[in-house]
Amino acid sequence: MIDTLILTLDATMRVxxxxxxxxxxxxxxxxxxxxxxxxxxxxxxAAFTAAAVAYLTNSAWLGLSAAIMVxxxxxxxxxxxxxxxxxxxxxxxxxxxxxxxxLTMTLGLSWFKQGGQTPQLTDAARFSTIEFPGAExxxxxxxxxxxYSEMLSGHNIFVYLAFLAVPFTWWLLFRTRFGLRxxxxxxxxxxxxxxxxxxxxxxxxxxxCAGILCGFAGAYISSAQNAQFVRDMTAGQGFIALAALIFGxxxxxxxxxxxxxxxxxxxxxxxxxxxxIPGLGKAPIQLIEALPYILTVVLLAGFFGKAVAPKAIGxxxxxxx
Amino acid sequence: MKxxxxxxxxxVNVGLLxxxxxxxxxxxSAVVFWLIDVNPLxxxxxxxxxxxxxxxxxxxxxxxxxxxxxTGLAVAIAFHVGLFNIGGEGxxxxxxxxxxLLCLALDAxxxxxxxxxxSALSAALFGAAWAFIPGWLQAYRGSHIVITTIMxxxxxxxxxxxxMVNVLREPGQMAPQSRALAETAWLxxxxxxxxxxxxxxERSPLNISLxxxxxxxxxxxxxxWKTKWGYEIRTVGSNQQAAVYAGIKPARVMLLAMAISGALxxxxxxxxxxxxxxxxxxxxxxGYGFAGIAVALMGRNHPIGIVLAAxxxxxxxxxxxxxxxxxxxxxxxxxxxxxxLVILFCGALEFLYKPLIANMFKEKTA
Numbered sequence: 299m300i301d302t303l304i305l306t307l308d309a310t311m312r313v314x315x316x317x318x319x320x321x322x323x324x325x326x327x328x329x330x331x332x333x334x335x336x337x338x339x340x341x342x343x344a345a346f347t348a349a350a351v352a353y354l355t356n357s358a359w360l361g362l363s364a365a366i367m368v369x370x371x372x373x374x375x376x377x378x379x380x381x382x383x384x385x386x387x388x389x390x391x392x393x394x395x396x397x398x399x400x401l402t403m404t405l406g407l408s409w410f411k412q413g414g415q416t417p418q419l420t421d422a423a424r425f426s427t428i429e430f431p432g433a434e435x436x437x438x439x440x441x442x443x444x445x446y447s448e449m450l451s452g453h454n455i456f457v458y459l460a461f462l463a464v465p466f467t468w469w470l471l472f473r474t475r476f477g478l479r480x481x482x483x484x485x486x487x488x489x490x491x492x493x494x495x496x497x498x499x500x501x502x503x504x505x506x507c508a509g510i511l512c513g514f515a516g517a518y519i520s521s522a523q524n525a526q527f528v529r530d531m532t533a534g535q536g537f538i539a540l541a542a543l544i545f546g547x548x549x550x551x552x553x554x555x556x557x558x559x560x561x562x563x564x565x566x567x568x569x570x571x572x573x574x575i576p577g578l579g580k581a582p583i584q585l586i587e588a589l590p591y592i593l594t595v596v597l598l599a600g601f602f603g604k605a606v607a608p609k610a611i612g613x614x615x616x617x618x619x
Numbered sequence: 620m621k622x623x624x625x626x627x628x629x630x631v632n633v634g635l636l637x638x639x640x641x642x643x644x645x646x647x648s649a650v651v652f653w654l655i656d657v658n659p660l661x662x663x664x665x666x667x668x669x670x671x672x673x674x675x676x677x678x679x680x681x682x683x684x685x686x687x688x689x690t691g692l693a694v695a696i697a698f699h700v701g702l703f704n705i706g707g708e709g710x711x712x713x714x715x716x717x718x719x720l721l722c723l724a725l726d727a728x729x730x731x732x733x734x735x736x737x738s739a740l741s742a743a744l745f746g747a748a749w750a751f752i753p754g755w756l757q758a759y760r761g762s763h764i765v766i767t768t769i770m771x772x773x774x775x776x777x778x779x780x781x782x783m784v785n786v787l788r789e790p791g792q793m794a795p796q797s798r799a800l801a802e803t804a805w806l807x808x809x810x811x812x813x814x815x816x817x818x819x820x821e822r823s824p825l826n827i828s829l830x831x832x833x834x835x836x837x838x839x840x841x842x843x844w845k846t847k848w849g850y851e852i853r854t855v856g857s858n859q860q861a862a863v864y865a866g867i868k869p870a871r872v873m874l875l876a877m878a879i880s881g882a883l884x885x886x887x888x889x890x891x892x893x894x895x896x897x898x899x900x901x902x903x904x905x906g907y908g909f910a911g912i913a914v915a916l917m918g919r920n921h922p923i924g925i926v927l928a929a930x931x932x933x934x935x936x937x938x939x940x941x942x943x944x945x946x947x948x949x950x951x952x953x954x955x956x957x958x959x960l961v962i963l964f965c966g967a968l969e970f971l972y973k974p975l976i977a978n979m980f981k982e983k984t985a
Contacts, residue, residue, distance in 0.1 A: 335769065379967035384623060388703050388765050390967030392912055393959050400955030401651070408655035408948045537769055544766060582785075588777035591770040598762030607763070616624075 304444045306565050311449065311457055312523060314561030316341065316515040316532075318460040320539035321546070321553050322467050323511035327373075329471065329548060330504030331484035331610040335391035336376055337512060338536025339398035344369040344516025346402040349416040349527035350409065352423040361423065361521050366513030372398065373509030374502070381501045384614035395536075403529060416520075416527040425454040425522035456518040461554075463511070468550040480504050484608035487615045497615045515539075541594040547605045560590040622974030631976060633919065637965065639972045641917070644964040648957045657949060662942060669941020670934035676941065678809065678823020684926075684933030685825075685890045686711075688832035690911025691929050692839050693884035695920040699843055700876035701856040706753060706768025707884040708908030709775030710746040714885020716779060717745025718892040719899030722804040723787070723797060731803040738804065739831070739889050746885020747878040749775065754877025758870035764877075772908070783901055796900035806894040826894035828886070832929075835883060836922040842879070852876050884908060906955070913958050916966040932958070 320337045327334035344365035352361030372394055379390040406414040430451035436443040471477035482490045483500040491497050519535075520527045538560055545560075546553030567586040597605055627636075649659035670680045690707045697704035704710075721741040725734060753767035783795040806826040813820040843849040855862045855869045862869055891903040914932055918924030939954035964971065 333765075335765065375963075379963070383968055383970045383973075385967035385969060386703075388705070389912070389916070389962060392705060392909065393963035393967050395959075396909060396955060396962060397959030400952045400957075400959050403950060403952035404651065404655060404956055407950050407952075411948065414950065414952070534773060537773065540766070541770065582781055584777040584781040584784075588774055591773045591777075595756070595762070595767055595770050595774075598766060599756050599760040600762070 300441055301444060302569075304448050306562070306569055308449045309565035309568065310558060310562045311453060313564045314557045315457045315460045316519050316523075316535055317539045317542055317557040317561055318464065318554060319456075319511045319515035319518065320536055321542045321557055322463055322550070323508040323515070324540055324543040325467065325471070325548060325550065325553060326480070326504045326507040326511070328543065328611055329484045329608055330480050330501045331487065331608055331613065331615070332376070332380060332501055332505060333387040333391065333612045334376070334508060335388060335537075335540060336372065336394035336398075337508075337539050338532055338534065339391075339395035340369045340372050340509065340512035341516040341519065341536050342395075342402055342530070342532045343372055343398040344513045345520035345531050346406060346416070346516075346527045348517035349419065349520040350406070352419055352521050353417050353526075356420065356423050358419075358423050358425050358521055362513070362517040365517040366510050369513035369516060370506060370509035373505040373512070377502045377505045380614060381498050381505075384616070387612055387614075399530065402527070406527065414529050419521060419525040423521065424525055425456060425518075427452050427454050428458070454518075454522045456514065456522050459514065460518075464550050464554045471550070476503075481608070483615075484610050487610050491615070491617060497617075501615075538590050541590050544605050544607075545590075545594050545597055548608065563587070563589050622977030623970055625973075625977040625980075627973070627977060627980065631980075635976065636969065636972055637917075637919070640964040640969060641961070643971070644957070644960040647960050647964075651953070651956055655948060655953075657946060662946075662949075665942050665945050666935070666938030668938075669945075670938040674821040675823050676937055678821065678825040679940070680930070680933045680937040681809075681829055682823060682825040682890070682895070682933070683936040684929045685829045685832045686887050686907045687910055687914050687929035687932045688836055688926055689883050689886045689890070690907045691914030691918060691925040692835055692922065693880045694911045694915035695918070695922075695925060696839060696843070696852075696876055696883065697880040698915060698920050699849075699856045700852045700873050701859070702754070702757065702764050702873060702877065704750065704753075704768055704877065704880050705765060705912060706750060706771050706881075706908070707911045708904060708906075709768070709772035710749045710881040710884035711887035711904040711908050712775045712779055713749040713888075714742040714746035714881075715888030715892050715899065715903055716782070717741040717743075717885060718888040719787070719797060722800045722892070723899070726801040726804045729803070734803050735806060735893060738893055739886070742885040742888040743882035744885075746888070747882040750877045750881025750884070751874065754874050754881075757877075758873045779901060783899070787899060794900075797898050799898045800892075804893055805897055806889070824895040826890065828890040828894045831886060831889065833926070835886065836926050839883075840922040848872075848875060884911070910958055913962045913965070917961060 320341055324334050324337055347368040348361040348365035351364040352358050376390050376394060379385040380387040403414040406416060410416055430446065433447040433451040437447045471481060479490060479495055479500055483497055487497045490500065519531055542556035542560055543553055545556040563586055567583050570586065571583060652659040652662050669676050671677055690711060693707050693710065694704055718738045718741055721738050722734065749771060753764050753771055756762045756767050757764040787797045788795050789798040806828055809825045810820040810822050843852065851867045851872045854865060854867055855872045859869050887904055887907055892899060896903055910932055914925055914928045917928035935954050935957060939951045942949050942953065943951045
């Protein structure tokens with residue numbers, strides 16, 4: 299029983315990693331007042347780029363760099379559309395999602411001729427796992443040994459980075475001048491403008507952060523968690539991350555909690571595949587998988603707690619003359 | 620961007636700017652074709668031939684057009700009340716479920732015309748219900764419609780997988796699909812209608828739900844511009860505060876608009892299940908809901924514009940299939956790219972050329 303739990307938690311950490319990166323990305327963007335439903339598209343494009351470049355250069359790190367660049371480009375496109383030209387932020391996000399889905403498949407098929415997939419990555423082109431010191435020795439110790447060697451040790455660098463990114467984001471957003479300004483731009487842009495700070499520049503800076511984080515999320519999915527890019531690889535994880543962002547009420551620690559909860563649900567769903575539960579019959583996997591969406595809808599409806607979005611979210615800033 | 624605030628003549632706003640945006644979307648598409656080593660002009664030729672060059676192609680084009688009219692109108696009706704319904708995907712899916720459940724229950728006992736009428740009603744009802752909940756949550760609980768409709772797309776998808784795998788699957792079948800519906804639940808094909816009057820037309824999935832779509836477009840025009848409800852919808856959409864002073868209850872108007880929006884999206888189920896698939900199965904709705912956004916944006920939320928934009932998208936879909944068939948290094952996803960570009964340039968970047976044009980006007984008048 300304990301072993302099963304440890305294995306499930308181990309899987310939870312792996313599954314939560316892209317959610318954490320993407321949800322933090324969303325936090326930067328939405329805290330600055332820009333709706334970001336294009337997390338999915340940025341992740342997908344980054345996943346494709348990471349796999350393609352890592353395959354061509356045989357270097358996981360070059361793949362990651364390229365993934366970040368592509369994701370940042372999409373974030374800047376979002377910025378040009380909805381900050382510079384005051385376009386509808388939701389429309390822009392939808393466009394980026396659709397564009398990423400189409401482009402990854404079109405370019406993938408034409409470049410690699412494998413039906414839109416990228417070729418399998420060799421170990422050198424992937425991110426390998428990191429074993430903690432003494433993990434092998436600890437394995438035999440009951441419970442603690444399992445937690446240390448199975449759950450905490452043996453992930454790749456992204457997993458640890460994701461968990462470090464949460465306190466870092468908290469510090470950046472809530473303890474620095476940059477963070478104060480970024481949050482102010484999302485709550486009351488006029489006040490920020492009055493203080494002589496460019497609203498547009500702050501929003502672009504926030505989108506830059508979002509782009510970088512989505513790059514990490516995408517590269518993790520295709521070149522660390524898996525060893526190639528396949529069609530629609532992100533499979534809605536960008537939207538789950540968005541749900542986690544809302545569920546965590548746009549705050550770093552609760553968002554981490556939401557990501558872990560959603561990741562845990564996913565890990566449980568995989569584990570329960572085809573398992574008979576006494577008295578209930580087969581577990582309805584679809585229900586467990588749908589729980590993040592249901593929880594988010596219920597939360598948004600204010601049935602427990604209240605998620606209050608940044609006040610200026612979705613509104614393009616118009617300087618008055 | 621200075622020029623963004625300047626007022627421009629109407630013909631520039633509704634004519635020139637949209638035209639420039641569409642042209643830009645097409646030019647960038649051409650760049651993508653060039654990136655994958657396809658001559659854009661050659662591709663355009665194949666696309667056009669595939670969509671309009673022969674009878675079967677035309678049939679397919681109009682069959683896709685039918686779905687796009689439904690989802691395009693759905694997005695537009697919600698737009699008029701100021702809501703952005705990106706749940707067309709889920710509403711179309713659940714609309715199909717409505718058709719499937721009704722026909723599976725009644726196709727043995729109810730005569731054809733009645734059954735078809737009932738299944739259209741069922742599609743509308745199920746689609747409307749699926750849109751009503753996010754609408755209600757927005758109107759009365761303040762939860763944002765965009766987020767809830769995204770969530771409802773996923774919920775629709777999970778629900779359908781559950782039902783198809785565990786409840787509705789034909790016994791003894793591996794594939795998650797229901798039994799075939801009795802022929803009384805099939806909509807007449809256009810080629811059969813033509814054959815009945817002695818005209819030969821190649822077989823295609825095109826069926827009479829195209830007429831339902833055109834009827835809906837006309838109905839939407841009457842509803843939005845000629846009725847009291849439509850007036851209220853447009854009033855709430857343009858100024859909610861003013862609507863309240865005029866004695867309109869915005870929450871109720873929003874619910875009405877969302878329900879109609881969902882019902883329209885639900886009709887995709889009629890075209891797909893009654894018209895073509897003749898059984899309930901997974902993912903028959905795929906992509907139509909999102910394409911509806913592009914259709915509504917291109918069509919400027921007006922039924923005539925939407926029918927034309929739907930025809931363009933129908934042609935793109937069918938032409939894209941032809942392109943994928945003709946060229947080994949192209950797949951149908953190139954159409955998804957073009958769709959994304961249309962949404963980007965006609966929707967998100969709709970003011971892209973405004974500063975430039977505004978400058979030109981300034982110089983002329985100065």
